[in-house]
Amino acid sequence: MKRISPRMRFRMNNPFLQFFKFIILSVKIMVIVAGGHGGTRESKS
């Protein structure tokens, strides 16, 4: 089983590091969600 290490916890709670994480996550989520959607059936084999 994986455990949250002290180093991971520090990274999770550090506002300075998390600010950059916030920017990166916002962009990544925007790309995935606003990146388009469509049908599936035209590719049905």
Added chain:
Amino acid sequence: MSKIVILGAGISGHVAATHLRRKLSKKHEVVVVSPNSNYQWVPSNIWVGIGRMKSEKIIFPLAPLYKKKGIKYKQAKAISFFPEGDKNEDKPYVLAEYVMGENAGQQEKITYDYLINATGPKLNFAATEGLIPGKNKAYSVCTYTHADHAWQGLEKVIQDMKAGKKAKILIGTGHAKSTCQGAAFEYILNVEKELVRHNVRDMAEITWISNEYSLGDFGMDGVLMSYGDMIMKSSDLVEMIFEDRDIKWILGAAVNKIEDGIAHYENLEGEQKSENYDFAMLIPAFSGHGFKAYDKNKNDITEKLFKGFMIVDADYTPKPYEQWTVQDWPETYQNPSYKNIFVPGIAFAPPHTISKPRKSKNGTDIFPAPPRTGMPSGITAKLVAENIIDAIKSGKESLNHKGSMGNMGAACIASAGFGFWKGSGISITTYPIVPDFVKYPDSHGRHLGKTFGAVGLAGHWLKLMLHYAFIYKAKMKPFWWLIPE
């Protein structure tokens, strides 16, 4: 001139109404029929349920906004569908009953050229004996009023713990086929965090109870995702978090009866068990609203329109899990019998679940129903509105806008604790929502570059940002349409 009637003013109905009104000229009529007087941003109910946000912050009245924007609003509930009209009415219509005001109790035939059924699910508490929000120490956070009651219940338990009384807290799903595990997951983490804040964490035993086969299933058959420089299963991520916060778990549980402080359940081994609690929040089963439909001669055609929820362009042919494909899932949310009826959001009948179906040794089905949360609800509502707009403008049927859940990404920003500096959130994106095992055979049906998880304070900021952004958008403030669904 066209008349578009939208049943429901939740995320899906409201998104459809706002886009239709923005893009259609005023000669076309947009009518919203909803028994609820308020719009509510459901994802923030979690914070109402822990007393960190007032319910007034997540709701606003619909009537003034709709009046200002030129959307007609009837505070009424749909009763039955007449998609061919009747002997006295040539146009298709919905029979609705007003629930408030001077017309309360009166019924009206609301005719339409296009109908959007965005009535969402019925919260079917009755499917679990004794599961009544606010009774038997069991609560819900499915609506803002439920969440208010949940906070009252939780606050009392916190006070008891401060007075030295130990407490057992049970959070999860309240039926063998409940969905929305994500909401319960958020709530259990927020409750745990609040107990820490109130210095009573050591007085509480917190248990997750769920119909999932494994942790992190979330009704999506689990997710294999990127986490930093690792690839991990959602089950590993959730286990890591629960272990870190000393939360116990019970899986494969079909809660079938609630008594005062006791949840009875059957597990996949077929054993009947029970769990005591001092405070519980259990998500009920979702079901269709039990609408009836009639043809022109008043013959019952309910089966032509409904399979519990409303029938759309999905492939409903029964087949085993191994033969399910993303092509089974709808693309345009159009009813195949009546082409002017569309069903975005949670109101459409899914072709099957996403999670693998499982039965207990007694033959009881125990597995999550498919989730269709805010993001897909908004996306499907917008594409339905765009197809209707195209059809009205071109004068012929148009289905150019498609959005299958098998070709759509979603982000689940799960709050894991409230607080601008001390908060936490778990951000999980998944693409596609319905796993495509043909396209992505080696990564459990998902694109690993677009399916990732992250835990930390940034997740809380993201959830808070989404709260304000989506309420701004729902209020149709300047440039609201620039915010994606």
